[in-house]
Amino acid sequence: MKPPPFEYFCPATLDEAIGLLSERENAKVLAGGQSLMAMLNLRYVFPDVLVDINNLHDLASIDVTAERIRIGAMTRQRKIEVDAALFARAPIFRSALKLVGHRQTRNRGTIGGSLCHLDPASELPLLALLLDAVVEAAGPSGRRRIPARDFIAGFMMPGIAADEIVTAIEFSPWADTHTFGFNEFARRHGDFAIASSAVHIERDSSLVIQRAAIAIGGIGSVPQRHFAGEKLLVGTSGDAGAIAAVVEACDQLEVIGDFHGGPEYRLSVARTMLRRSLHSALPGPNRPVAA
Amino acid sequence: MHEIEMLINGRSYSGLAEARMTLADFLRHSLGLTGTHLGCEHGVCGACTVLVDGASVRSCLMLAVQAKGAIVETVEGLAATDGKLSPLQQAFQDTHGLQCGYCTPGMLMTIVELLRENAQPSEAQIRDAISGNICRCTGYQSIVEAVLLATGGKSAGRMSE
Ligand SMILES: Cc1cc2nc3c(=O)[nH]c(=O)nc-3n(C[C@@H](O)[C@H](O)[C@H](O)COP(=O)(O)OP(=O)(O)OC[C@H]3O[C@@H](n4cnc5c(N)ncnc54)[C@H](O)[C@@H]3O)c2cc1C
Ligand code: FES
């Protein structure tokens, strides 16, 4: 048996789960287990207590309205990937989820687990940041709402207390006419990305960009918004010159080297991914086509 | 210790397990169902893939207690009771879809899930489905050929010419 010994609870209610987390020393939440179980098997973590939240079925739903999209923390990644209502309003989720691990890991892995594990190359935290989502967490003193940029507190460090449970993520969908791009590069399909990029764009009827969000993952200690790039894009038609400037401005992002390669290599991969995402968000070779 | 019962390949099984026992270890060590293989034990290789309530999962990343009351399908359930291989298994044999056979149980269970949703997957869909299963021997081509043979599909590759 690989994991170290622990006491196991599988509470039926959220209150019970929070109670266990606040009363017991060194307790950890078990969601899809696709990161935590691996860490237990490798004995990277030694919790005394595991609080399995797989019975909290209320936390596993997707609610889509024109104003608001809410995804419960225990919603499996596979369910998010195939959800038709979500696809209609925020198709970027499907493109991103196809790249989250493999079918077998998406069948178990949850969005809440992905947000809380907060790997810098993770696709779902990148989308939360891109969409200015709000992460909802419940603890002994009730529920609170944390903007994604604050929730992403540092390298694999979610901005919640040890006795808090993430319950959902919420965001406003963009205009139906928005376009998007999602690209990443990994050495093997399903691996964590060396660099990833996500782009959302809204244009007016004369195809001038009115609103843009760009997020880059993998290269730094956390997923990052490319605010400088967004500013350069808004007000342009997304022409080749604008794209080149946005891609160039990536040098303002935090880039760290790892075993895949040094900062220069990773930055150049990020730039290529961003160029591709911009091209898919701006149909036509580099420039918008008349609608 | 936890009392655990589950339905495996249509038969009911039960046993005692510590909370920390993975589903894979429970199948192999407690129940003697050694068809499910363990390669990496941290979710990367896919050898341990089984179906839990119809969905493919890595049994090294799930606790046995979490599969309490579940319907589990493993490679042992694929052949008929008289030992006759399923069409998919037969196709694996016919196309040399396995060499050492280490990855085979995981490959098969992954493909069983795929074929239930899509009886005639394209070559690209097959490759996508098995992306989470590592094979050190075959180079994957013959595995893809096996699925195409079992489903009457066409290969875009070189080997079927
Ligand atoms: C082979 C493989 C490839 C992978 N590739 C990718 C990839 O490309 N991209 C990617 O993003 N991920 C990838 N993953 C990880 C992904 O599959 C996990 O699903 C995800 O990181 C964690 O989600 P989970 O639901 O499995 O959470 P768990 O593993 O159960 O938990 C992860 C952490 O979050 C905490 N936690 C979980 N849920 C909550 C909650 N609601 N509230 C508070 N804390 C919580 C846990 O205590 C734990 O610390 C991969 C995993 C494997 C095995
Ligand atoms: S043994 Fe489970 S994925 Fe390798």
Ligand code: FES
């Ligand atoms: S046949 Fe040997 S690992 Fe696949």
